[in-house]
Amino acid sequence: MINTKKILPLYIGLLAITVILMVMLYFFNKEVTTEQLPRDYEQIREEGVLRVAIEYNSNSYYVSGDSLAGEDYELCKQIERKSGLKVDIYPEMNLNNSLDGLRTGRVDIVARDIPITITGKEDFRFTEPVNRTKYVLVQRIADANDGIEPLRNQLELGGKTIYIQQGSPARLRIQNLSEEMADSIHLKEDPLYGEEQLIILVAKGEIDYAICGEITAQKLASFYPEIDFLTAISFTQLRGWALRKESTVLLDSINEWILSDIDKK
Numbered sequence: 001m002i003n004t005k006k007i008l009p010l011y012i013g014l015l016a017i018t019v020i021l022m023v024m025l026y027f028f029n030k031e032v033t034t035e036q037l038p039r040d041y042e043q044i045r046e047e048g049v050l051r052v053a054i055e056y057n058s059n060s061y062y063v064s065g066d067s068l069a070g071e072d073y074e075l076c077k078q079i080e081r082k083s084g085l086k087v088d089i090y091p092e093m094n095l096n097n098s099l100d101g102l103r104t105g106r107v108d109i110v111a112r113d114i115p116i117t118i119t120g121k122e123d124f125r126f127t128e129p130v131n132r133t134k135y136v137l138v139q140r141i142a143d144a145n146d147g148i149e150p151l152r153n154q155l156e157l158g159g160k161t162i163y164i165q166q167g168s169p170a171r172l173r174i175q176n177l178s179e180e181m182a183d184s185i186h187l188k189e190d191p192l193y194g195e196e197q198l199i200i201l202v203a204k205g206e207i208d209y210a211i212c213g214e215i216t217a218q219k220l221a222s223f224y225p226e227i228d229f230l231t232a233i234s235f236t237q238l239r240g241w242a243l244r245k246e247s248t249v250l251l252d253s254i255n256e257w258i259l260s261d262i263d264k265k
Contacts, residue, residue: 036187037238039105039245039251050084053098056091057196060214072111072241079257093194096167099124109254110210113213113239115169120206125247126240128255135170135233136217137162138202138210144226145205152231158183163198163210166191170211173234196220203227213239 014181039169048060054061056070061070073089079110090107092098095114100122101107113133116126130144137157147264151157166189178185190198195212202210203224243251 008219015077038244039108040247041249042123044085044108044250044251049088050079050083050109051088051090051107052109053090053092053107054110054169055095055098055102055194056093057194057216059219060112061089061091072130075258079254082257082260083253087236094166094191099167099242102242108243108247108250110242112152112241113215114242115237116240117169119172120169120242123245124242125245125251126242127251128258129238130235130258131239132238133213134236135173135211136214136229137231137233138199138212138217138227138229138233139208140202140205141228142228144203144215150231151209154231154233155181155183157181157209159186160209161186161188161207163188163190163201163207164256165189165194165198165212168211170233174211177233199227200224 007107011097055078059070060072061068076087076089085262090101092101092123098107098110098112102110112122113131114126114130149258153208154177158251162185164174164175164187168189170186171189174185174187189235193201198207198210199212199217201207203226211233214229217227219230221227241254243254
């Protein structure tokens, strides 16, 4: 026969331990859940640091002498002064890596020229436009290409191999163009090089065609007169910075700072 007087204290002890473990587990899960919440302006302000992924190129962010420069970099510094937050810059060539960093919370903003499209808005929020540009076909001029004239009609891209930066939104434009012309366009996404490096490869004759933003091509044409960028691939598009969809308060603040800076120009 079981001696309940001896077993009862054991049951009570086990019950107490169970209750303590349940309480600890509740607070542990609550703490983990809180830490995993997407960062918005409140969490950023508490830490005092705004994390920004930015592309390293001669337009966005680059080294000039013994200092840093670039349009996106300068705008980040303006935001730093206006917000009182410390802006940590994360240079990143690959757009996919930047957007992955946004999804995982490694960064709070991707500050680079990203077309503001309906497809993009399904995954991210975009700031007010920071500029506007269009995609162009980068190729060599005739004098630098054995006398072969540059392509001027998009229909001539059938069967050609075109290079883009990996993750570039230009991919969708090329795929649609290939469908429209009922011909194959061989698309190569480079995982290492950005638009500027692809333009240099065209200038040096290592590849024949690349697609990039007109602003970037125009800037590099002064250093590489071998290139031609007069053939448009897309209409002019508004470009903005990308944020997580949950960062609504941060977006409002960033827009206010961006617009106040643009108004001064």
